[in-house]
Amino acid sequence: MTMGTREERHNHHDFVPLAALIGKELRNERMEKPTVRYGCAAQSRKGEDYVFTKTDCQRVLGNPSTSFSVFAVFDGHNGNAAAIYSRDNLLNHILSAIPRGLGREEWLQALPRALVAGFVKTDKEFQSKGQTSGTTATLVIVDGWTVTVACVGDSRCILDTQGGAVSALTVDHRLEENIEEQKRVTASGGEVGRLSLFGGPEVGPLRCWPGGLCLSRSIGDMDVGEYIVPIPHVKQVKLSKVGGRLILASDGIWDALSSELAAKSCRGLPAELAAKQVVKEALRTRGLKDDTTCIVVDIIPPDNTVVEPLPSPKKHNKFLSCCFRSESQKSSSKLSKKLSAVGIVELYEEGSAMLAERLGNDDSNGQTNGLFTCAVCQIDIASSEGISVHAGAIFSTSSKPWEGPFLCAGCRDKKDAMEGKRPSGVKVL
């Protein structure tokens, strides 16, 4: 809107040299971009939480005007190897799955699929190392006003906006709370139940067996079963011009504080102090029971240097918490009502655990130089070996088995195992 008015005004001038026009465009684009500031804080108990922050990524290498930021939290379990491996490799695997030479809009549109490919590739590669640990992974990409979040596990990411609307951008993949995931795990050959020692009473949260993991999705966990999939829930939103604050944290925070409390506890503080405050608040409430890690990311409108303190959201939340919502999309449907109310546009959301649905149909990514590229791990495969992601998809009548995207034999095996079609050390129903 602002740009339109500027351009109209601009047209009244009689003559402007092209170079000046381009310069003005670039300046406008730069001015239009929000500033990103962030802070991290953590208290360690087991040493299994890891963070990743990088604010100088470039879509076009060597061109600073194409910069974007990435933030991630990895909460490891059964050791820290999967968390460290994911911190060091996940982003590269995601970026290498984006076709080259895309403009900004196309690049943003390609992100959801690249996130799926990157998560699955990271999981597959880590498992091939034969180490038995797992990790949650919540990764946020901030490009201008567009925020894209991908997550497996329960390291939630929330968005706090001007007006006090607090909403989760992720879905918690906890068996206890996610009935749809319970059904999926059971249908893929896992058993879901509580811990029962020596036939005594059942205790603790719902877990899947074998393995006893409380999460239904993760990276790693080769000893648990392939139905614990690394396919992320992905959500992409475009913020309004007032910006917003992201709070990204491990369950050490979320087991102590609700989304609303976490947001409220740090309003008015700059990101660096805000992250510390959220951790402090969680420890005050619950003590140091678990690794407790928090990243606060402020997306600040160009004209403002300080985030204005947000008003109390009490009334708003009480009203919205009464709204009906489905079990699986608890956070999301609550979110959509709130988000549109504060001028945020939802561009994309998908949480299916089915790889074929997530990789979709593809006309572009298939063939290059007579070779096919695996949609997950990006290796070149001979056309005779490439298997369509849709092959054997009996529930999908519209998909054609000879259409891309294609998978290499290894990724095809992994896909079948994740869907319970191939034994992975557990019984298949």
Ligand SMILES: [Zn+2]
């Ligand atoms: Zn592959």
